[in-house]
Amino acid sequence: AQSVTQPDIHITVSEGASLELRCNYSYGATPYLFWYVQSPGQGLQLLLKYFSGDTLVQGIKGFEAEFKRSQSSFNLRKPSVHWSDAAEYFCAVGAQTSGSRLTFGEGTQLTVNP
Amino acid sequence: EPEVTQTPSHQVTQMGQEVILRCVPISNHLYFYWYRQILGQKVEFLVSFYNNEISEKSEIFDDQFSVERPDGSNFTLKIRSTKLEDSAMYFCASSVGTSGVNRFFGPGTRLTVL
Numbered sequence: 001a002q003s004v005t006q007p008d009i010h011i012t013v014s015e016g017a018s019l020e021l022r023c024n025y026s027y028g029a030t031p032y033l034f035w036y037v038q039s040p041g042q043g044l045q046l047l048l049k050y051f052s053g054d055t056l057v058q059g060i061k062g063f064e065a066e067f068k069r070s071q072s073s074f075n076l077r078k079p080s081v082h083w084s085d086a087a088e089y090f091c092a093v094g095a096q097t098s099g100s101r102l103t104f105g106e107g108t109q110l111t112v113n114p
Numbered sequence: 115e116p117e118v119t120q121t122p123s124h125q126v127t128q129m130g131q132e133v134i135l136r137c138v139p140i141s142n143h144l145y146f147y148w149y150r151q152i153l154g155q156k157v158e159f160l161v162s163f164y165n166n167e168i169s170e171k172s173e174i175f176d177d178q179f180s181v182e183r184p185d186g187s188n189f190t191l192k193i194r195s196t197k198l199e200d201s202a203m204y205f206c207a208s209s210v211g212t213s214g215v216n217r218f219f220g221p222g223t224r225l226t227v228l
Contacts, residue, residue: 101170
């Protein structure tokens with residue numbers, strides 16, 4: 001069974017500081033990995049995804065993530081956080097088959113201090 | 115940019131009543147999904163739908179749930195007899211075809227069961 005763990009429930013950073021959100025997954029084969037962001041009252045917006053190839057993937061809003069198979073991790077990073085990045089971030093894993101379900105982590109709430 | 119839309123944005127119902135949540139997926143997408151998020155918890159997969167039939171469902175998706183694509187544009191989730199524990203945000207999503215690629219989520223319908 002696939003699972004995702006986001007160890008940090010809540011992270012607070014200062015505006016302009018760097019950010020890393022952790023994600024560990026459990027999956028029996030090569031997974032598809034995703035990061036979504038959810039602002040209050042909004043839906044889930046895809047930040048980036050990993051399918052294959054280059055293990056460092058670039059996403060929208062200046063985010064990037066690195067797939068590390070040996071550590072079963074897919075951590076999300078941003079070099080300089082903006083106040084508008086305050087939101088909840090979800091890591092998700094899916095199988096490489098059409099229409100497969102996504103399994104989400106618990107989410108990490110990001111607070112950005114001015 | 116095309117988007118998934120959902121109506122209503124908020125639905126309040128009495129326990130035992132039937133509710134229908136509506137979604138309009140992106141027009142050229144072939145796979146449709148429902149997920150839910152109980153307040154403060156992770157996003158959970160309910161069901162995926164392809165070629166007018168359910169392709170996968172979770173253990174949450176029991177006999178009180180059903181999905182339908184009544185016409186070429188709408189995708190609905192029906193809960194026959196709502197329970198207090200059905201209170202959640204329900205997200206519709208759609209994807210073009212291959213797993214995970216271009217999976218877009220709608221803004222969600224908040225269901226409150228009293």
